Amino acid sequence: MRVFIDAIGICGPGLDGWAQSAAILAGTAPYQPAPLRVPPPDLLPPAERRRAVPSVRLALQVGKEALETSGAEVESLPTVFTSSGGDGVTMHAILDTLAQPAREMSPTQFHNSVHNAPAGYWSIATGSHAPTTSIAAHDASFAAGLLEASSQLVASQAPVLFVAYDGAYPGPLHLVRPITASFAVALLLSPTPGASCLAGLSIGRVRGRPSNGALADAQLEQLRRGAPAARSLPLLAAVARGDTAEIDIEDTASHLLRIAVAPCETGA
Amino acid sequence: MNPLEITATAIATCLGRGEAPTLEALRSGASGLAPCSFETVKLPTYVGEVAGAGEKLLPPGFDAFDCRNNRVAELALASDSFLDKVAQARARYGADRIGIFAGTSTSGILETEIAYRNRDAATGALPQDFIYDQRHSTFSLGAYLQQRLGLEGPAMVLSAACATTAKAFAAAHRMIEAGLCDAAVVGGADSLCLTTLYGFNALCLTSRLPCRPFDAARDGISLGEGAGFALLERPASSDPMLLLGLGESSDAHHMSSPHPDGLGARLAMERALASAGLSPSDLAYLNLHGTATPVGDRAEDKAVTSLFGDRLACSSTKGQTGHVLGAAGIVEAIMTMLSLRHGVLPGTANLTNLDPELGATYVRAPARASFKRAMSNSFGFGGNNCSLIFGLG
Numbered sequence: 001m002r003v004f005i006d007a008i009g010i011c012g013p014g015l016d017g018w019a020q021s022a023a024i025l026a027g028t029a030p031y032q033p034a035p036l037r038v039p040p041p042d043l044l045p046p047a048e049r050r051r052a053v054p055s056v057r058l059a060l061q062v063g064k065e066a067l068e069t070s071g072a073e074v075e076s077l078p079t080v081f082t083s084s085g086g087d088g089v090t091m092h093a094i095l096d097t098l099a100q101p102a103r104e105m106s107p108t109q110f111h112n113s114v115h116n117a118p119a120g121y122w123s124i125a126t127g128s129h130a131p132t133t134s135i136a137a138h139d140a141s142f143a144a145g146l147l148e149a150s151s152q153l154v155a156s157q158a159p160v161l162f163v164a165y166d167g168a169y170p171g172p173l174h175l176v177r178p179i180t181a182s183f184a185v186a187l188l189l190s191p192t193p194g195a196s197c198l199a200g201l202s203i204g205r206v207r208g209r210p211s212n213g214a215l216a217d218a219q220l221e222q223l224r225r226g227a228p229a230a231r232s233l234p235l236l237a238a239v240a241r242g243d244t245a246e247i248d249i250e251d252t253a254s255h256l257l258r259i260a261v262a263p264c265e266t267g268a
Numbered sequence: 269m270n271p272l273e274i275t276a277t278a279i280a281t282c283l284g285r286g287e288a289p290t291l292e293a294l295r296s297g298a299s300g301l302a303p304c305s306f307e308t309v310k311l312p313t314y315v316g317e318v319a320g321a322g323e324k325l326l327p328p329g330f331d332a333f334d335c336r337n338n339r340v341a342e343l344a345l346a347s348d349s350f351l352d353k354v355a356q357a358r359a360r361y362g363a364d365r366i367g368i369f370a371g372t373s374t375s376g377i378l379e380t381e382i383a384y385r386n387r388d389a390a391t392g393a394l395p396q397d398f399i400y401d402q403r404h405s406t407f408s409l410g411a412y413l414q415q416r417l418g419l420e421g422p423a424m425v426l427s428a429a430c431a432t433t434a435k436a437f438a439a440a441h442r443m444i445e446a447g448l449c450d451a452a453v454v455g456g457a458d459s460l461c462l463t464t465l466y467g468f469n470a471l472c473l474t475s476r477l478p479c480r481p482f483d484a485a486r487d488g489i490s491l492g493e494g495a496g497f498a499l500l501e502r503p504a505s506s507d508p509m510l511l512l513g514l515g516e517s518s519d520a521h522h523m524s525s526p527h528p529d530g531l532g533a534r535l536a537m538e539r540a541l542a543s544a545g546l547s548p549s550d551l552a553y554l555n556l557h558g559t560a561t562p563v564g565d566r567a568e569d570k571a572v573t574s575l576f577g578d579r580l581a582c583s584s585t586k587g588q589t590g591h592v593l594g595a596a597g598i599v600e601a602i603m604t605m606l607s608l609r610h611g612v613l614p615g616t617a618n619l620t621n622l623d624p625e626l627g628a629t630y631v632r633a634p635a636r637a638s639f640k641r642a643m644s645n646s647f648g649f650g651g652n653n654c655s656l657i658f659g660l661g
């Protein structure tokens with residue numbers, strides 16, 4: 001499948017937007033991990049802004065960045081959201097409440113617990129009635145999401161906004177599911193290269209385990225391993241470098257996505 | 269869109285396991301709802317439990333996956349020779365050419381709810397034998413299906429609340445169209461847990477009585493649990509059951525309340541008709557989302573009447589199965605296909621006094637009727653909507 005990346009949104013510890021992060025990922029600026037900074041979700045009406053939980057804010061922030069950079073028509077733009085397990089903070093709060101004798105659950109926490117919460121908030125924030133898909137594939141969530149978004153694009157020949165996000169899990173869940181970092185990335189995918197095109201991808205799914213996945217920078221590599229959405233970092237680094245490269249990303253069932261990355265001007 | 273053929277199905281709900289008891293209930297209108305005595309739950313409500321889901325029943329070698337959600341899924345998988353038919357498809361296409369598009373909303377959270385009561389008093393740690401990845405992780409069911417069915421194609425678990433397993437058909441269709449697989453197992457499972465029982469109670473959306481869709485006195489849902497699966501392939505039989513159309517939309521309105529005029533619902537139904545190349549008069553039956561909440565049923569009625577007037581026979585089967593949440597899409601898709609194949613127009617259990625403010629035509633008692641095309645609606649939290657159209661070839 002051939003797709004083009006017209007815009008990228010990114011948010012992670014020490015990674016504040018694509019312009020700043022591209023320099024780090026290309027190796028021209030140093031990576032300095034810093035506490036996550038997620039701007040307030042100003043796309044949302046005030047009531048929803050108050051209710052939006054951290055992972056939703058993270059997903060919305062990267063989606064917004066990609067949207068603003070690309071100028072895509074949001075009303076008709078389908079979305080794909082992928083995450084290993086949705087909002088761990090909300091999950092913990094609900095589980096903790098249910099372990100108490102009174103079991104007095106908060107209605108807002110309950111509706112925030114659904115895996116498609118970012119899709120719902122995104123639709124409210126943008127007024128978009130376009131179809132949306134929310135999926136999970138554990139450690140392979142990024143690969144499965146990219147495959148889903150790309151297949152939508154190939155089937156419809158229309159742009160798709162793809163968002164991968166994971167919020168760090170609180171205790172005791174982090175001991176059983178060590179998602180140690182909050183990270184999100186949005187790719188505005190298009191069937192033809194737009195004016196702002198960043199790279200062309202040729203994506204195939206083949207049997208095997210990735211051999212070229214690790215990042216050279218130890219701290220970026222720690223981030224890559226710390227959140228399933230951050231398995232995207234080697235791909236993003238290739239885009240940032242503007243190289244032609246072949247990137248393998250782990251999928252499920254002993255398969256991987258083999259992604260040929262090329263800069264747009266060479267006609268990827 | 270290019271239609272797909274449904275070549276095998278599997279189902280488990282409170283009505284029973286497999287096609288036979290499900291069809292019998294569609295013909296009789298019987299309900300599987302009973303007063304809630306689930307786990308330690310103390311709520312005045314009715315539920316639809318799957319018989320046997322409390323027992324260890326996964327095949328040998330699958331202990332790590334043992335949770336109520338995967339048990340409910342297994343009870344469905346083992347029905348109606350579904351496993352054999354998937355094995356035959358695997359032999360025909362190859363394991364890596366069959367995709368898995370499964371859905372769940374709460375996965376195996378019940379086991380984590382119980383583990384949270386048994387945390388270490390000093391450290392707060394979960395019990396030593398607690399397993400997250402294969403039981404509670406949202407992809408748990410996907411991994412179970414991969415191993416249980418021996419499939420290696422593209423796999424994902426969709427989770428879009430109560431529209432989940434309807435949307436699984438859409439994902440499978442796209443992936444087959446894009447050439448990434450030749451066939452797909454779609455469906456999923458949702459099972460009773462404290463999160464949804466207490467969560468819907470907190471939203472004041474559960475009824476104290478068996479739910480009464482579209483009744484003037486309706487006052488909320490009854491939760492159920494269930495699982496269903498379907499094998500999708502490109503049409504090849506002489507008398508196929510076909511997926512003819514599908515439509516998805518977003519409400520852009522509220523996280524847990526539908527658009528008051530059913531805007532997103534109407535869009536999903538319109539897009540399904542457009543994708544099938546059909547007009548409203550081409551359909552003979554609509555299996556409604558119809559959960560029996562005052563607001564939800566009214567919104568769906570507005571959407572239906574704005575598109576179909578009062579010409580279309582409509583019913584909700586949730587008074588029989590309860591609201592099986594993420595599994596509603598596949599369970600009601602299978603019920604719709606059974607209705608088409610066996611000439612039965614499903615009724616709306618517990619509908620006694622129709623709400624006079626509603627305008628669609630509601631089937632109360634099941635009836636015999638022969639028809640060729642029908643739609644099934646599924647709408648979820650987050651304003652995610654999906655409508656599917658099935659037909660006899």
